Amino acid sequence: NAGPEDLECLFDVFLEAISEQKRVKDFNIKDCLERKLSYTPSEPIVLTKPKKVLILGSGGLSIGQAGEFDYSGSQAIKALREESIQTVLINPNIATVQTSKGMAD
Numbered sequence: 001n002a003g004p005e006d007l008e009c010l011f012d013v014f015l016e017a018i019s020e021q022k023r024v025k026d027f028n029i030k031d032c033l034e035r036k037l038s039y040t041p042s043e044p045i046v047l048t049k050p051k052k053v054l055i056l057g058s059g060g061l062s063i064g065q066a067g068e069f070d071y072s073g074s075q076a077i078k079a080l081r082e083e084s085i086q087t088v089l090i091n092p093n094i095a096t097v098q099t100s101k102g103m104a105d
Contacts, residue, residue, distance in 0.1 A: 009036055053080055057091020 013029075013036050020027045057073055073091075080087050 012036070049083070050085055052086040052088065055087055055089045057089055 010033075013032055017027065017029050017032060020032075055073060055076060073089075077087050077089065
C-alpha cells in the first residue's frame with residue numbers, strides 16, 4: 001500500500017542489520033534489503049500486447065509552457081505505431097503535433 005507506511009519495513013531491516021552485524025561478521029545489508037523488498041508472485045504473470053491504446057493528449061498549453069508534453073505524446077504515438085498498436089488520441093488542443101493528420105489512428 002502506497003502512503004506514509006509503505007516502507008516502514010526498512011526500519012525492520014535496519015534493526016535486523018544491527019543485530020546480525022554483531023553476530024555475523026560478513027553480514028550483507030544489500031542481500032537483506034533485496035530479500036525484504038523483492039516480490040515473487042504465486043503464479044507467473046502473463047503479459048499480453050494490447051491491440052489498441054487510448055492516449056490522452058496534453059490539452060491546452062499556456063504561453064510560456066514548454067511543449068514537452070506534446071513531444072512525449074507524439075513520440076509515444078510513433079513508438080506504438082512501430083509495434084503495430086493502434087492509437088486513439090483525445091486532445092482538445094488542435095495546435096499540437098500530436099493532432100497532425102496521420103499521427104494517430
